[in-house]
Amino acid sequence: MTKIGLEIHCQLTKLESKLFCSCKANYREQEINSNVCPVCMGLPGTLPRINQKAIEKATIIAMALNCSTPEKIAFFRKNYFYPDLPKNFQITQLNIYGDTSVGGTGSIMVGDKKIRITRVQLEEDPGRLIYEGSSSKNQITLVDYNRAGTPLVEIVTEPDFENPKQVREFLNILSDLLENLNVSDPSLEGAMRADANVSIEGGNKVEIKNIGSFHDLEKAVHFEITRQESLHSREIPIIQETRHWDDKRKITISSRSKEEELDYRYFLEGDIPWIKIDSDTREKLRSEMPESISSKKNRYISEYGIPGQVADVLSSDKFYSDLFDKSHSQTNAKEVANIITTDLMGLVDTREKREQSKLTPEHLKDLADYIQEGKLSRSSAKNALYEIVKSGKKLSQTITELDLGNLSNEDELLKIIKQVISEEPKAVEQTKSNPQTINFLVGKVMQKTKGKADPSLTLNLLKKEVE
Amino acid sequence: MNLKISALEYVEQVKNGDISAEDFVSSSIDRIKNVDDKLHAFLQVNSKAVEHAQQIDKKIKSGEKVGQCFGMPISIKDNICIKHSKTTCASKMLEKFTAPYDATVISKLKQEDAIFVGKANMDEFAMGLTTEFSAYGPSKNPWNTDYVPGGSSGGSAVSVSAFECIASLGSDTGGSVRNPASFCSVVGFKPTYGLISRFGLISYANSIEQIGPITRTVKDTAFLLNILSGLDSNDNTTIENGNQDYLADIDSGIEGKKIGIIQEMMGEGIDPSVLSATNDAVSKLEGLGAVCEKVSIDMVKYSVASYYTITATEAGSNLARYDNLRYGYEFPVEGFEFNSYISKARAKFGPEVIRRMILGGFVPSAGHAGKYFLKALKVKSKLTKEVKDAFKKFDYLIAPTVPVLPFKLGEKIDDPIALFLVDINTVMSNLSGIPSISVPFSISNGLPIGIQLLANHGEDKSLLQAAKALESTVNLPEVPI
Numbered sequence: 001m002t003k004i005g006l007e008i009h010c011q012l013t014k015l016e017s018k019l020f021c022s023c024k025a026n027y028r029e030q031e032i033n034s035n036v037c038p039v040c041m042g043l044p045g046t047l048p049r050i051n052q053k054a055i056e057k058a059t060i061i062a063m064a065l066n067c068s069t070p071e072k073i074a075f076f077r078k079n080y081f082y083p084d085l086p087k088n089f090q091i092t093q094l095n096i097y098g099d100t101s102v103g104g105t106g107s108i109m110v111g112d113k114k115i116r117i118t119r120v121q122l123e124e125d126p127g128r129l130i131y132e133g134s135s136s137k138n139q140i141t142l143v144d145y146n147r148a149g150t151p152l153v154e155i156v157t158e159p160d161f162e163n164p165k166q167v168r169e170f171l172n173i174l175s176d177l178l179e180n181l182n183v184s185d186p187s188l189e190g191a192m193r194a195d196a197n198v199s200i201e202g203g204n205k206v207e208i209k210n211i212g213s214f215h216d217l218e219k220a221v222h223f224e225i226t227r228q229e230s231l232h233s234r235e236i237p238i239i240q241e242t243r244h245w246d247d248k249r250k251i252t253i254s255s256r257s258k259e260e261e262l263d264y265r266y267f268l269e270g271d272i273p274w275i276k277i278d279s280d281t282r283e284k285l286r287s288e289m290p291e292s293i294s295s296k297k298n299r300y301i302s303e304y305g306i307p308g309q310v311a312d313v314l315s316s317d318k319f320y321s322d323l324f325d326k327s328h329s330q331t332n333a334k335e336v337a338n339i340i341t342t343d344l345m346g347l348v349d350t351r352e353k354r355e356q357s358k359l360t361p362e363h364l365k366d367l368a369d370y371i372q373e374g375k376l377s378r379s380s381a382k383n384a385l386y387e388i389v390k391s392g393k394k395l396s397q398t399i400t401e402l403d404l405g406n407l408s409n410e411d412e413l414l415k416i417i418k419q420v421i422s423e424e425p426k427a428v429e430q431t432k433s434n435p436q437t438i439n440f441l442v443g444k445v446m447q448k449t450k451g452k453a454d455p456s457l458t459l460n461l462l463k464k465e466v467e
Numbered sequence: 468m469n470l471k472i473s474a475l476e477y478v479e480q481v482k483n484g485d486i487s488a489e490d491f492v493s494s495s496i497d498r499i500k501n502v503d504d505k506l507h508a509f510l511q512v513n514s515k516a517v518e519h520a521q522q523i524d525k526k527i528k529s530g531e532k533v534g535q536c537f538g539m540p541i542s543i544k545d546n547i548c549i550k551h552s553k554t555t556c557a558s559k560m561l562e563k564f565t566a567p568y569d570a571t572v573i574s575k576l577k578q579e580d581a582i583f584v585g586k587a588n589m590d591e592f593a594m595g596l597t598t599e600f601s602a603y604g605p606s607k608n609p610w611n612t613d614y615v616p617g618g619s620s621g622g623s624a625v626s627v628s629a630f631e632c633i634a635s636l637g638s639d640t641g642g643s644v645r646n647p648a649s650f651c652s653v654v655g656f657k658p659t660y661g662l663i664s665r666f667g668l669i670s671y672a673n674s675i676e677q678i679g680p681i682t683r684t685v686k687d688t689a690f691l692l693n694i695l696s697g698l699d700s701n702d703n704t705t706i707e708n709g710n711q712d713y714l715a716d717i718d719s720g721i722e723g724k725k726i727g728i729i730q731e732m733m734g735e736g737i738d739p740s741v742l743s744a745t746n747d748a749v750s751k752l753e754g755l756g757a758v759c760e761k762v763s764i765d766m767v768k769y770s771v772a773s774y775y776t777i778t779a780t781e782a783g784s785n786l787a788r789y790d791n792l793r794y795g796y797e798f799p800v801e802g803f804e805f806n807s808y809i810s811k812a813r814a815k816f817g818p819e820v821i822r823r824m825i826l827g828g829f830v831p832s833a834g835h836a837g838k839y840f841l842k843a844l845k846v847k848s849k850l851t852k853e854v855k856d857a858f859k860k861f862d863y864l865i866a867p868t869v870p871v872l873p874f875k876l877g878e879k880i881d882d883p884i885a886l887f888l889v890d891i892n893t894v895m896s897n898l899s900g901i902p903s904i905s906v907p908f909s910i911s912n913g914l915p916i917g918i919q920l921l922a923n924h925g926e927d928k929s930l931l932q933a934a935k936a937l938e939s940t941v942n943l944p945e946v947p948i
Contacts, residue, residue, distance in 0.1 A: 038568050042788050044561065044669040045548045045570060047702050079784050083805050088787035141805070143792075265831045267780060267840065270674030272703055 003205075004167060004221055005159035005197040009152055010178055011125060012057050013185045018149035019124045020048035020091070027146035028188065040149035042086030047271045050075075054151040055102065055275060057183045058122040059285055061153055062103025064177055064292070065117045072276050073122075074100040075269040080262055083143050084126040091269050092123035092154075100274075102153075108177075110170045116158040125150040147190075153183075159197055164222040167196075171214040176316045180293050186214070187351045198224045203231075203238030208252050211245045220245045224252050296321055304333035310341050319354055320345070326361035328368070335368035343382045347389050358392025359385070366395040379451035380404040408454040410461065413445075416453070417461055420444045431466050438462060468494035470630040471945070474539055474687040477633055481527070481537040488527070488538030492520035492582055495540040499584065499631045502948055506616075507606045508625035510545050511553060512585040519582050526580075534580030535694065541576065542626040542635040545586040546593055547678065548667040549573050556669050557601040558591045559815045560789050562796040570667020571699045572636060572678055579694050584632050588622030591817045592786060593638055593671045595619050596646050596889050599880050600819040607876070608650060609948045611913055614873040617647030623681045624651040629948050634691060635681040640672050641774050642868075642893025644679035645905035649868035649917025652907040652943060654934070655681050656688045657893075659925050660900035661706035663692075664699035670785040672778035675897040685906065685935040689713035692927065706925075713928050721936045722756030724862040731767035732866035732892040740911035741867045748908055748918045749865065751940040762857050762864065766850035767895060773850070774894040775823075776830045776843035783827025786820065789813065822883065851899040858923035863933050866892050868905040868917040892919060902927045904934045908941055915943075 015025040021039035093101040103120030127145040175186035243252040296315035328336040370376035523538035548566035590600040598621025606621040608614040609629040620637025624647035637644040639657040648655025680691040791812035830839035896903035905917040922930035
């Protein structure tokens with residue numbers, strides 16, 4: 001049986017500062033080596049200063065993954081030399097001397113499959129290496145320490161996955177969960193990274209490192225299973241080794257470095273005293289945790305009668321569920337959900353588009369209300385939404401400017417209806433044997449009015465006219 | 468200008484207008500010029516010290532608020548960072564390292580208008596107890612320049628003992644303040660772990676070391692402790708001390724106090740003159756009304772082994788950052804592969820540092836940690852428990868600071884094991900986190916002997932009272948330089 005285990009590294013991108021100093025946790029788009037200070041550069045004499053908020057966020061992640069959370073946590077030093085590591089050791093957590101990581105064992109359901117979590121630990125991200133030059137002889141390694149010290153949560157799973165599909169489902173659930181907890185933005189480049197362990201029946205465990213995104217993680221696991229199966233079918237033994245994911249060629253490559261033989265000489269980080277997280281604090285954190293995705297989904301279904309599939313889509317993305325929660329009322333909830341899932345999702349499908357969108361919950365509320373009050377047809381609403389996302393102007397103003405308001409003047413409407421009836425004698429005839437055909441005629445009226453005709457009024461008038 | 472005054476006397480005299488900061492500081496600088504060729508207490512002398520003193524005099528004259536130190540000249544061990552000045556840890560590895568920030572103790576002293584006259588010599592990265600392991604040459608004992616001044620804060624103790632400045636800051640990982648204080652006949656204090664911020668102290672073994680003042684009198688130590696102690700947001704290991712005034716009630720005496728004489732620190736190998744000095748100190752304390760009794764702390768016999776295992780492990784990690792990529796000394800990295808570069812760059816460490824780092828790579832390594840490092844931690848926690856138990860019965864403990872007299876330069880440098888044993892009486896306070904102080908007590912054949920008093924965790928104030936009592940019983944000759 002194929003066994004896959006994951007080590008997910010997730011940056012706590014929603015924090016203000018780094019794990020041990022006051023430099024920005026958001027190191028992106030800053031001039032190289034400018035987001036640094038004596039502490040995160042590991043200068044002689046400096047000491048780590050623990051960011052309490054990071055411990056809280058990491059604890060919340062552990063709680064959301066149903067992990068045990070200990071009374072006291074400790075930090076350890078992982079000792080190894082690497083140019084991206086300013087101190088040549090990494091401050092991390094460990095459970096070998098008792099449960100002292102932010103999270104102990106836990107589990108999460110992926111469909112019907114239970115994935116066990118081994119532990120959740122908080123640690124510092126190293127700097128970033130930039131390689132320049134093509135051949136290995138002329139290669140130059142540059143280091144950008146802006147990232148050094150960024151709070152990183154490592155989530156380690158048991159080898160409970162059996163195929164890449166389960167891995168993908170888990171990653172989807174996990175990234176929704178992390179986003180919903182407001183701890184991390186999984187869409188940021190490098191915010192989510194992973195290592196994976198893969199073994200097939202009768203083979204040794206192979207570790208794949210350096211997987212830079214969730215997207216590639218599934219690919220890497222898939223590649224590795226195929227590689228191992230191909231070896232196995234040719235009766236070539238699968239050796240236990242560490243392989244690196246080459247994200248350009250999309251293959252795994254054996255690491256010739258003796259990384260797996262490194263002895264990290266873990267020992268307690270004396271500069272950070274044990275940190276107590278008493279039951280009161282844990283209860284407080286638990287009570288302040290954002291509503292879980294499944295709870296949201298159930299609420300949407302039971303309180304507003306939103307269909308299961310729509311509720312599912314809406315609840316799993318924090319951006320949309322936040323919008324929904326802020327704009328709906330008991331009466332317009334279904335309409336708001338409908339606008340978000342059928343129209344809005346297509347309009348703001350990338351991170352950039354979301355950031356640039358000028359749509360507010362107020363807009364959504366107005367749109368839904370206008371539709372329900374018959375002031376706006378759904379298709380006009382869609383046009384208005386498209387404009388509002390770009391302009392941010394009020395709905396009423398947008399309607400005027402684009403002339404989108406419903407045509408509800410009976411005389412005017414009747415003129416158009418009569419025109420349609422004269423143009424479509426066949427359809428008019430058919431309505432007598434098949435009453436559904438009337439919808440075709442409504443559609444024609446809509447075409448002529450560019451969707452502005454008030455649908456219910458149109459239907460009523462049409463019915464009268466064809467009788 | 469009389470340089471042979473205490474810190475508190477200096478403050479008094481400047482306040483009264485008897486002397487000016489400028490006169491005193493320039494005399495100190497002259498003194499350094501005159502004697503430091505022989506003593507080598509300093510790695511660098513602050514060329515702006517006199518100018519700084521002039522500014523303080525101006526402040527005094529104009530009636531501006533002046534900090535408690537009134538321009539007092541202080542030397543700083545070269546493992547404590549002063550902004551914009553070179554901080555080498557007496558190592559070639561940090562030959563070109565200029566600190567871009569102030570240690571917390573430095574900020575506090577600056578705020579109180581202290582003047583840093585220079586950076587004091589030390590054993591490289593504070594590893595040693597003779598100052599012979601300085602990469603820039605040893606310091607000499609001002610009582611006899613053929614002899615070692617102790618270490619690792621040797622330069623600090625020498626500078627105070629030889630009247631080159633009034634006080635100094637050293638650091639004490641296993642006795643590095645108390646040992647040279649004892650060898651040079653000055654007061655050396657290792658506070659409760661966490662009482663003084665370590666932010667800006669370059670780590671050797673961070674879980675047990677503390678910055679400590681070296682002064683001429685116990686009261687001067689209390690004065691400096693008032694300035695230096697307290698919580699620091701930059702050091703998460705600092706402890707709350709409720710803004711204690713260590714000078715208040717310092718003359719409380721020790722009548723009725725119980726003192727335990729540590730048997731394991733007066734056993735095999737102790738110099739007879741040190742033994743008799745200790746016995747003499749005990750009778751003098753009894754004369755002041757203290758009740759002294761023998762006490763046994765069994766784990767002392769494993770304490771040095773435990774100490775070297777733990778310090779080597781932490782040093783191996785703390786010193787790993789010196790890969791010369793970001794700071795260090797002149798040695799361009801271009802053209803090297805990372806691992807080959809660092810192995811070449813790190814060859815700049817001196818032999819004692821290399822010895823301890825090799826040890827530090829071995830004792831906590833997979834397959835050996837159980838036999839060495841974890842066992843050392845066990846000894847540490849057992850020792851701490853025994854010490855705690857002893858303080859259920861006693862207010863203080865007493866022992867010689869060092870069981871032997873100062874020895875000659877070069878005498879023990881090639882015998883690391885013999886040197887290690889010189890630590891036996893001092894490492895206990897570091898491993899258990901308790902405060903201890905070395906008080907100058909007598910002179911034997913022209914060589915100083917210090918007596919060490921120890922108190923329970925957090926009892927620093929009470930300890931200084933006992934030390935003051937012991938100090939009041941002695942009358943020592945002046946340093947012959």
